[in-house]
Each structure stands twice: as structure tokens, then as C-alpha cells.
Amino acid sequence: MTETLYWERPWLRFYPPGTPEAVEPPEGHVGQRVEEAFRARGGEVALFYYGRAYRYGELLEGIQRFASGLKALGLSPGDRVGLYLANSPQFALAYLGILWAGGVVVPVSPLYTSHELRHQLQDSGARFLVVQDALWENASRAGVALEAAIVVPLKEALPPWQRLLVRSLPLPQGPGVYPWRDLFRAPPLPAPEPRRGEDLAALPYTGGTTGLPKGVEITHGNILAAHRMIQSLNPFSRRSTILAFLPFYHIYGQVVLLLGGLLSGARLVVFSTPDPDWILEAMVRYRATHFFGVPSLYEVLRDHPKAHWVDWGRLEVVVSGADTLHEATAEAFRTRTGREIAEGYGMTETTSVSHINPRDRVKRGSFGIPLPGIRALVVDPDTLEPVPVGEVGELALAGPNITRGYWRREEENARSFFAQGGLRFFRTGDLVRMDEEGYFHFYDRAKDMIKYKGRPVFPREIEEALRAHPLVKAAGVVGVPDPKVGAYPKAYVVLEAEARGKVTEEDLMAFLRERLAPYKLPREIEFRGELPKTDVGKVSRRELREEVQGGAP
Structure with a gap:
């Protein structure tokens, strides 16, 4: 297949009946939509906060x-x-x-x-x-x-x-x-x-994977477009009850849950801290219909003793975002609850979600298909030309939810946007591939890719292989600069409590040799009690890289 398949948008056939192919942002600004939505529902409950109802x-x-x-x-x-x-x-x-x-x-x-x-x-x-x-x-x-x-x-x-x-x-x-x-x-x-729609509404900052965090310019039009796009595929309604424990400062919780829920007339059950006991109890008490989590939370819930309290089958949506959902986590959760987690994808720069698995056609290992209104390409990072379908390249996105740019970062803006087919595309920095059905699969951050003797090595692939070991709890992989080979992979591993002091580096290397080509094998495996995390629960490769570069223990 040629790159023309990207423009043909093969994912459209998996939209539910009645879903539009494209979405234009509503006229006006967020304040107007708030006024309309809130006045129409004045006496209805908007949110619960530890038992107190707010209308x-x-x-x-x-x-x-x-x-x-x-x-x-x-x-x-x-x-x-x-x-x-x-x-x-x-x-x-x-x-x-x-x-x-x-x-x-x-x-x-x-x-x-x-x-x-x-x-x-x-x-x-x-x-x-x-x-x-x-x-x-x-x-x-x-x-x-x-x-x-x-x-x-x-x-x-x-x-x-x-x-x-x-x-x-x-x-x-x-x-x-x-x-x-x-x-x-x-x-x-x-x-x-x-x-106006083009006026700035929010200035969230990226996580700062390299250097200091950058402000992302989110306009009123971006927010209203993102809301309409999400609603067109996975709608909330007055009958919806959403557990809102994901942090509101983060674009995921902010746009999908807080703004999306309230502008739709739904009920939010708000938590200041994501305590799994409280979350599971609230799911039963408030008869939740929508559950949005992150992979690290699903790791906890799959083994939680109260998980059996919940009738997971009655939930309309079970979604994972903000980080890669590992195969082992998805399978263990399905075995425990009977529910398949629908993985999605988004960034601060896309005003939250850009891709999601349709609820009736979840493809394990894929973060789904683009929302209505999104144009998606997979391009060569050097030439910015589309790569053949099925090959790995950098994900580029265009649509009304895409940021207008980084706050006072003109050089960064020049690097991050390009024009193709009459559209303005944003370079996500993520390496992905699109299959022939139009589902997208994540490989790694472009900046995290390790070049070993000129060959690309993806840290996530090594991490997935390590996590497949039944006694590995968490793993992080980064490249160590080496003038002879360019860089080689080093793995940091957290073992399950019962395995600490018993599983050796050689045990894991033997396990990996059955699953990875020789050039992908880590040269070092270092055991840790825990790994540094970002504030949304991802393993922080940036901090691990800083240790390597600074020679820290």
C-alpha cells in the first residue's frame, strides 16, 4: 500500500453509525458554552465531592x-x-x-x-x-x-x-x-x-522531557473543538456519571473529564487524591458509567481485593491514556474483570485526545483511530514525507484541536509544524506505525530511540520484553553514549517483592535472549527498589538519562 492510504482515512469505516467524518469548532468561546449548559441544568447535580453534592x-x-x-x-x-x-x-x-x-x-x-x-x-x-x-x-x-x-x-x-x-x-x-x-x-x-475562538484560554506546560517545560497555547476554539470531537465518538450525557480522579491540571483530566463532563451535563465524582479504595467504593455507590484511567492505576486495580465489588460490565467506557498500556496489564485486567481496556492517545498539544479505540472494536496493542476532524500522517522524521503504510515513522497531526504553538518559542514552533496537502501538521515526536485498517501503534518517543551501530533500538520494546517476565514489576530503558557503537541500551528493573535478591541479571538476560535480537539486548541491567516517575505515573526516562549522563549512582 502507498502513502495515499493516509489521505483516504481507512479508519472512517470503524466509526459508529451517524458519526461525522469531520468536526468544526462551535462558534464563540468557552464562557458562552458554560452559560448555556449550566443554565439549562440549574437544578441537576454537577459534581459530588466526598459526599457533598454541587448543582x-x-x-x-x-x-x-x-x-x-x-x-x-x-x-x-x-x-x-x-x-x-x-x-x-x-x-x-x-x-x-x-x-x-x-x-x-x-x-x-x-x-x-x-x-x-x-x-x-x-x-x-x-x-x-x-x-x-x-x-x-x-x-x-x-x-x-x-x-x-x-x-x-x-x-x-x-x-x-x-x-x-x-x-x-x-x-x-x-x-x-x-x-x-x-x-x-x-x-x-x-x-x-x-x-474569540482564536483567543488564548489555557496555557498548560508540557512535562519537559528535554529541558524546561514549554507553555502550550490552547485557544477557546481548541477546547470547544476537542470537546465536540470527543463527544462525536464517545459521548457523555445527563445520564453519565464520571469518576474524576485524574488530575485536572493535566490536559487529560482537564479537557476530557472536567470540561467535557460539565459541558455535557454529566455528573462528576471528584477526588483530590486517587485512592483506589475510594475509587472502587464510589464506582458502586454512584453507579459510574465512565471510567478513565492510566496504565499504572490499572496495574493496581487488577490485583485490588475490592475489584470484585464492581460490575465492570455495566460501564459504558473503560479507557486508558497518558502512557502506553502494556500488553500484560491489559490481559491481566481483562482476566480479572472481563473488560477490555480501550487505549487512547493524546498530548497537551492536541488539547487532550486525538485517537481512541472504538468501544465495540478494541484492537489490543493499538492506541486506536483518529477522532473525527483529525488528519494523521506517519512521516520520515528527516524528510517529512509519508512513509509506506505499516512502516515506523513520526506521527504528524492536523485538526481544529491542535495548539496554535508554543508560548514565546518561535524556534520550537518552526521545528514543530509543517505544511502538507494544504494543512498545517504538528510533529508529535512519537514513532508509530499505521496498519492497513487505519489503527495506530506506538513504538517510542523519537528522542528516546537508541542508535546502536546505526540500527534503531526502541526502549519500549525492551521494556515490554522485561515486563513479560512474571517477576518484573517495572522497567525503564535508556541509551548510554558510547563512541564505539553510538549508544547501547541500559535497563533499570524493579522486581516483585518476593523475587528481590533471587532473580539475577543473567536470569533476565537469558529471558531476553529468547525474545530480542542480539543488538537489542541491554548491555547492563541495574536493579532498583523503585524508578523515578513523572507526575502522571510514567517512568521518567529523562531522569534516568540524567543519571547516566551525570554519572550518578
Whole structure:
């Protein structure tokens, strides 16, 4: 088959009946869609937070009051506002209140240190910060000059009886520091600030696989397009109940769950921390219909003693994203629950999801087919020409959900976008292949690929082979520079508890020799008690590479 198959979009035949081939973003901005959706459902429950119900009408008034409070502090349209909070009703109010007032949300991981926070606030030029009370000390150490900091006690969002069990933290004092409740004293801002579809709505930062994280410009049109694209293939409705434990600061939880759920009139069950016990109990109590997880969580749930409480068959959707779903995890989960996990794919730059497995046609080992409106190519990283179908190349995407670019990074933008067939494509940096049915398969990050004597070696392939060993719990592989061969693979392995001190490097090498070509075999295997993780649970190859390059133990 030739590269013309990419343009023919063979995946279209696997769309459910009635699914459009393309999706255009709605007119207007996010504030308008919030107003329409929330007014239509005023008396219905929007979210549950540890037993307390919040209705759409209640949230809408809170959004309007918070927006009014921000404007009273001096916020102007286009001003950036840092959001340094765990999942909570306050996160929803602040996020949507910032957009209602015409501001731009700069979501920050609550796991970030003061140093990481400082970079994000300074790089974005944020004038304001909404910060959780438990994170105030970190925020104050960041040393960034702000016009105002709004301090949020999450305790106030809990049911009254639960507040008695939570220790109150002293609210900080000082110029420019405001308690959360103070911003709700102003009269509601009745209508959202007018914005255009091309105006900036959010400025999330990438994980920084190389160098410092970069701001990704997400417009109102990007968000509305992404929502419509997701809805066209896996719709939420008023009957949907979504477990919202994925972090809202991350594009996955932010666009798919928080915005997608609320704009669709669904109910969210919100967790500040992803405790597996609470999640499984809530699935039963609230009769969840949609479950969105990450591979590391499915690893936990497959062996969890309470997993049998859940009638997994009644769930409409069981989805995995944010990292590669390993074959062993998917098979063990299906054996335990009877459900196949539908793997998806997306990036911050694609405003969350770009691919998903159709619920009625899941292909194990594939991250699925493009959403309506997405154009996908697999190209040679050097020439940017499409490679033959079935061959590995770099994934390139075009569509209305694709970021307009990186914040103040013109050189990066020049490298990351190219034109072909009259469309503007974004280079994802991921090595994939498309099969003849139009399903896409992930190989590795282009920057993680190891060149051994000129041959490409994919760390993920070695990691998958290691994880197939019944006594290997986790694995990470990186390249070690070597002038004689270019680079050779080194593996870091975490064994199951009962195997530690018993399984040797030679045992694993013998296991790998049966599964990998000789040039793919790691030259070294180092055992660890744990591996560094990113804040969404991926093994952090960047940190492992830094150890190798710096000679750290």
C-alpha cells in the first residue's frame, strides 16, 4: 500500500453509525458554552465531592462571583492566572471563573516544587495565583512578584461532618494575599467577558522531557473543538456519571473529564487524591458509567481485593491514556474483570485526545483511530514525507484541536509544524506505525530511540520484553553514549517483592535472549527498589538519562 492510504482515512469505516467524518469548532468561546449548559441544568447535580453534592446552578453563581472578584482585583482580558490546586470544586470554580472573566488559566501540578512553580509563573507572565492553603509555603518560596494570591482551603468544600475531621491551616496574611471566600463577596458578573475562538484560554506546560517545560497555547476554539470531537465518538450525557480522579491540571483530566463532563451535563465524582479504595467504593455507590484511567492505576486495580465489588460490565467506557498500556496489564485486567481496556492517545498539544479505540472494536496493542476532524500522517522524521503504510515513522497531526504553538518559542514552533496537502501538521515526536485498517501503534518517543551501530533500538520494546517476565514489576530503558557503537541500551528493573535478591541479571538476560535480537539486548541491567516517575505515573526516562549522563549512582 502507498502513502495515499493516509489521505483516504481507512479508519472512517470503524466509526459508529451517524458519526461525522469531520468536526468544526462551535462558534464563540468557552464562557458562552458554560452559560448555556449550566443554565439549562440549574437544578441537576454537577459534581459530588466526598459526599457533598454541587448543582449546576450553584456552580454557575460561584463562577460568576469569582470572575467578578478577579476583575475587582484588576484582572484584564488575556491576563494569565496560575492555578495551583488539587482536584476539588474550587478548581472547577476557579478554572471556569478565570475564563468567564476573560483571563487565561495557567494550570500547575500540585506536586511541583517552588522551583518548578517559579519557572511556570515567570515564563507565563502570570499576574495572579490561585493556590491551595497546603501549598502556600511552596508558593511563597517561589519568590515571584504577583499582584494577588488567592488562598483556597479545600476543607471548606467538604460536607460539614467531614470538616470536623480535617485540621484547619492558618490563612496567610500580607499585602496582596486574599482568602478564597473574599472573592465571592462581589455581585455576580452576569455575562462572560467576550472572547474569540482564536483567543488564548489555557496555557498548560508540557512535562519537559528535554529541558524546561514549554507553555502550550490552547485557544477557546481548541477546547470547544476537542470537546465536540470527543463527544462525536464517545459521548457523555445527563445520564453519565464520571469518576474524576485524574488530575485536572493535566490536559487529560482537564479537557476530557472536567470540561467535557460539565459541558455535557454529566455528573462528576471528584477526588483530590486517587485512592483506589475510594475509587472502587464510589464506582458502586454512584453507579459510574465512565471510567478513565492510566496504565499504572490499572496495574493496581487488577490485583485490588475490592475489584470484585464492581460490575465492570455495566460501564459504558473503560479507557486508558497518558502512557502506553502494556500488553500484560491489559490481559491481566481483562482476566480479572472481563473488560477490555480501550487505549487512547493524546498530548497537551492536541488539547487532550486525538485517537481512541472504538468501544465495540478494541484492537489490543493499538492506541486506536483518529477522532473525527483529525488528519494523521506517519512521516520520515528527516524528510517529512509519508512513509509506506505499516512502516515506523513520526506521527504528524492536523485538526481544529491542535495548539496554535508554543508560548514565546518561535524556534520550537518552526521545528514543530509543517505544511502538507494544504494543512498545517504538528510533529508529535512519537514513532508509530499505521496498519492497513487505519489503527495506530506506538513504538517510542523519537528522542528516546537508541542508535546502536546505526540500527534503531526502541526502549519500549525492551521494556515490554522485561515486563513479560512474571517477576518484573517495572522497567525503564535508556541509551548510554558510547563512541564505539553510538549508544547501547541500559535497563533499570524493579522486581516483585518476593523475587528481590533471587532473580539475577543473567536470569533476565537469558529471558531476553529468547525474545530480542542480539543488538537489542541491554548491555547492563541495574536493579532498583523503585524508578523515578513523572507526575502522571510514567517512568521518567529523562531522569534516568540524567543519571547516566551525570554519572550518578
